[in-house]
Amino acid sequence: MGSEATSPAARPTNVRWVVFSLAFAVSWLLYLHRYALAVIKPDLTREFGWSNEDLGWLDFVFFLFYTIFQFPCGVLADRFGVRSFLAGMILLWSLMLGLHAVATTMMLMICVRGLFGLGQAGAYAVLSRITRFWFPLSVRTSVQGWIAVFAGRIGGASANLLFATVLVGTLHLTWQASLNVFALGGLALAVLFWLLFRDSPREHPQVNEAEAQLIEGGSATPPPHPLPEAERGSKTVSPPLRLGEGVGGGVASKLSFRDLFRRMSRRSILNLLALNLQSILSTVADLIYVAWLHQFLEQAYGTGPKERGWLTMLPLLGGACGGPLGGYLNDWVIRRTGNRRWARILVGLTGKGMAAGLLVIAIVFCYDDPLSFSLALFIVKLFGDWSLSGTWGTVTDIGGRGTATVFAFNNTVASVGAAVASPLFGLLAATAGWQSVFFVVAGVYALCAASWLLIDCTIPLLAETAPDNP
Numbered sequence: 176m177g178s179e180a181t182s183p184a185a186r187p188t189n190v191r192w193v194v195f196s197l198a199f200a201v202s203w204l205l206y207l208h209r210y211a212l213a214v215i216k217p218d219l220t221r222e223f224g225w226s227n228e229d230l231g232w233l234d235f236v237f238f239l240f241y242t243i244f245q246f247p248c249g250v251l252a253d254r255f256g257v258r259s260f261l262a263g264m265i266l267l268w269s270l271m272l273g274l275h276a277v278a279t280t281m282m283l284m285i286c287v288r289g290l291f292g293l294g295q296a297g298a299y300a301v302l303s304r305i306t307r308f309w310f311p312l313s314v315r316t317s318v319q320g321w322i323a324v325f326a327g328r329i330g331g332a333s334a335n336l337l338f339a340t341v342l343v344g345t346l347h348l349t350w351q352a353s354l355n356v357f358a359l360g361g362l363a364l365a366v367l368f369w370l371l372f373r374d375s376p377r378e379h380p381q382v383n384e385a386e387a388q389l390i391e392g393g394s395a396t397p398p399p400h401p402l403p404e405a406e407r408g409s410k411t412v413s414p415p416l417r418l419g420e421g422v423g424g425g426v427a428s429k430l431s432f433r434d435l436f437r438r439m440s441r442r443s444i445l446n447l448l449a450l451n452l453q454s455i456l457s458t459v460a461d462l463i464y465v466a467w468l469h470q471f472l473e474q475a476y477g478t479g480p481k482e483r484g485w486l487t488m489l490p491l492l493g494g495a496c497g498g499p500l501g502g503y504l505n506d507w508v509i510r511r512t513g514n515r516r517w518a519r520i521l522v523g524l525t526g527k528g529m530a531a532g533l534l535v536i537a538i539v540f541c542y543d544d545p546l547s548f549s550l551a552l553f554i555v556k557l558f559g560d561w562s563l564s565g566t567w568g569t570v571t572d573i574g575g576r577g578t579a580t581v582f583a584f585n586n587t588v589a590s591v592g593a594a595v596a597s598p599l600f601g602l603l604a605a606t607a608g609w610q611s612v613f614f615v616v617a618g619v620y621a622l623c624a625a626s627w628l629l630i631d632c633t634i635p636l637l638a639e640t641a642p643d644n645p
Contacts, residue, residue, distance in 0.1 A: 187386035190379055194309045195318065197368055198302050199326045201265065204364055205298050206330030207337075208272045208357060212237075212288075213466050213487075214338045215275075215350045217473045217480070227470065229281065231601030234466050236285050238594035240292030242587050248297025249583020252304055261301045262369035268294025269361025276351035299323070300583035307571045307578040308375055311390055315571065316509075317502040320564035324498020328560065331465070332491035339469070340484030438637045443573070447581075447636060449629035450569055453523070454589035456623035457566070459596045460530075460559065460616050464490055464552075466597055467604070467612070475609050476545040486549045493553035494560035501526060501561030505568055519569055520627050523562035527624035530559035534617040538610060559620060562627070572632040581636060 212233065219225050252260055271291035278284040302322060310318045334357075342353040373379035376387045439447075463471075468487040472478045478486065501522055508518035537551030567582075574581035603612050 185385060187389045188381060188383045190382045190386060191309050191376070191390060193371060194305065195322070197372055198305050198322045200364055201261065201298060201368065202302060202322050202326035203330035203333070204265070204361055205268075205295055206327040207334045208268060208291075208361060209295065210331040210334035210465065211272060211275070211338060211354060211357060213469050214334060214484075215354075216470045217483075218350045220470075223279070223281075225281065227601035227605050228598065230470070231466075231598035233284060233288050234462075234597035235594050236288045237292040238590045238597065240289040241296045242590035242594060244293050244296035245300065245583045245587035245590060246580070247583075249300035249580040252297060252301045252583075253578075253580050256374040257301050257304060258369060258372050258374055261298065261372075262365045264294050264297055264301075265361055265365035265368065268298075269358045269365065270294075272361065273355050273358035276354045297583065299586060300580070303567060303570055303574075303582040304578050306567070307574075309390060311392055314506070316505040316564050316568040317499065319567040319571075320499040320502020320505075323567045324501070324560050324563045325495045328491045328493075328495035328498060328556075332488040332495065335469075335484050335487040335491070338484070339480045339487075344479070344481030344484060443634050443636050446573070446629075446631050446634045447585075449626065449631075450566070450573075451585055451588045453623055453626040453630060454566060454585050455592035456619050456626060457527070457559075457563070458589040459592045460619040460623060462593050462596050462600060463612065463616050464494070464556065465593075467600055471604070471609050471612075472545060474604075478545060482545075486545055489549045490552035490556040493556035497526070497557040497560035498564055500557070502564035502568075504561065505565050515572065516631050516633050519565040519632050520630065523565045523627035523630075524624050526558045526560070526562040527620050527627070530555050531617050531620035531624060533558065534613060534620060538613050538617070542610060542613075562623075569630060569632040573634060573636045575635060575637065 216230050219230065248260075248264075268291055271287055271294055274287045275284070275291075278287045303319075306315055306319050306322060338350075338353050338357070342348045342356060343350060348356070376382045376390050468490070469483050472483045472486055504522045505518055508521060509515050512518060533551070534555045537548060537555060541547040541551045566585075570582045570585060571578050600612055600615075603615065
């Protein structure tokens with residue numbers, strides 16, 4: 176019996192960590208590519224004479240398409256699975272990134288930005304689904320912190336450092352050639368993801384029974400798995416997970432949107448709207464780092480591309496540290512208190528509240544020096560981003576089997592805020608100065624902190640989709 180307990184067949188395989196690496200790489204690449212426009216904004220101004228307002232509208236177009244296609248992409252991911260869908264999205268957005276290099280007119284750039292936004296629209300909804308069904312509940316929020324926040328922020332920091340400091344500042348590549356280098360990396364990852372990933376642990380040929388049970392042991396609703404090989408030709412084979420599938424993992428039944436809304440209670444709808452409000456405010460505050468830091472540093476301090484590369488990297492490194500820290504804090508407080516709702520609220524409220532206060536202090540005391548202000552933004556972003564793991568955790572708590580759909584809907588409404596805010600940030604910077612923009616961001620952080628008090632992650636969106644217990 177002792178030999179059986181320690182035999183290789185009895186020990187879980189580690190395919191979930193291969194999946195973790197793939198999801199981490201996708202999140203890293205998504206932000207590496209998304210931040211590229213922010214890096215080249217000064218070049219676009221110099222070469223084509225495009226103003227801050229013009230550049231703000233390019234952000235608007237990206238977020239418009241990103242917003243429109245978020246929810247459809249989430250539904251498609253829940254209905255038809257992840258593997259081919261996400262590989263195709265990576266391929267599309269990478270090709271569009273390369274086309275930024277040949278978009279020499281505003282109209283052409285608008286078209287490219289729109290298709291780029293479409294390509295990225297479903298990525299994080301799909302990643303939320305991957306964390307939901309590939310990792311047990313005991314570590315899920317920590318995993319989400321690494322994938323959703325750390326990887327994304329490191330991707331953004333890498334864009335600033337690799338693009339501005341290394342490719343342009345050190346290797347003296349043109350910004351067009353640098354974009355093509357980034358795009359080729361995306362094409363390679365799309366192929367790798369398709370080769371190595373499967374939609375669920377039981378569909379993966381390298382996952383043994385011990386690992387499948389380990390993963391499913393942390394979920395009240397394990398994903399369905401294929402029937403034995405002898406039965407796979409039958410028409411009764413379970414299809415990929417569909418929105419609204421009943422608890423228990425049986426054969427899926429399609430749930431119409433009319434039925435979906437009928438199964439929502441007034442309380443669950445209000446709770447979802449509270450989560451949406453928090454996400455809108457968080458996304459608006461984050462926009463200054465996503466879209467405007469390079470333009471801010473050049474216009475406020477006259478910094479060159481090499482210096483901008485590492486200065487803009489600092490706040491994103493702070494966010495990268497905040498993501499997994501927030502994930503660990505969520506899991507630790509949940510274990511200590513046994514109260515999932517107030518653990519999420521405490522971490523979110525503290526993080527965004529500290530970010531608001533520290534940003535005001537940084538504007539007052541550090542604004543005159545670019546290095547001091549960038550270091551201060553490192554700390555602001557650390558606190559600002561440690562609540563993001565809790566946001567992902569809340570989505571998986573209330574979403575159940577419709578996690579990708581819920582995430583997509585939440586991201587959709589959040590992207591509306593970003594689409595509106597980016598042109599306004601550009602206009603405010605042009606009329607009132609960059610200092611005013613940062614004061615507005617501090618106010619948004621404060622409102623976001625307060626919004627966490629309205630969220631209850633223990634309320635499932637659908638009556639039959641019970642949240643996982645701590």
